[in-house]
Amino acid sequence: AQKVTQAQTEISVVEKEDVTLDCVYETRDTTYYLFWYKQPPSGELVFLIRRNSFDEQNEISGRYSWNFQKSTSSFNFTITASQVVDSAVYFCALLSNFGNEKLTFGTGTRLTIIP
């Protein structure tokens, strides 16, 4: 069975602060993929990043960075110098079970950036 836990339901920070969104996953597969998607108030789901289970290198893209740690089954997402446009619901997702390509989503974290 697969499971993704995003324990933080809602987070509010003041603009320009850094914020980290937590994601913990469970899977019995040795090969799996982790994703982060952003859902802004307009409703669409925007792909942010994909990470393979055999690549634990952290990634930075502009103000966004991701920390993948297999030892703790976590894939955390940090936004540096947050901006109002970062306000959205962020979903962490897991894909394993090769051949059954469904994404298992966490419940999401609603991030509000206060101007």
Place this chain on the structure above:
Amino acid sequence: DSGVTQTPKHLITATGQRVTLRCSPRSGDLSVYWYQQSLDQGLQFLIQYYNGEERAKGNILERFSAQQFPDLHSELNLSSLELGDSALYFCASSVDRPGELTDTQYFGPGTRLTVL
């Protein structure tokens, strides 16, 4: 813009009715997925089609069905609608390259269904 299109954007209908949601995948993508997002269930996988054939099934009700046509667009049919079917329905697509374990799923803007 992900390149995945969905129509209609909004749909309001009554209980007992039947509706069809349409999805066009990104150019070149062979796989289409349908997901349902509701307040109580979150984002749930419904069904996947690959190049016209059903590949995987999730928590899809028997009242719901889908198909993928030769031009690769897909339709999700929802019948005997109930109040609880009100949700945001997403379509996603991916390339599914042979020999690769998986590919990123890109999501359309969704269809918001309201059942009154």
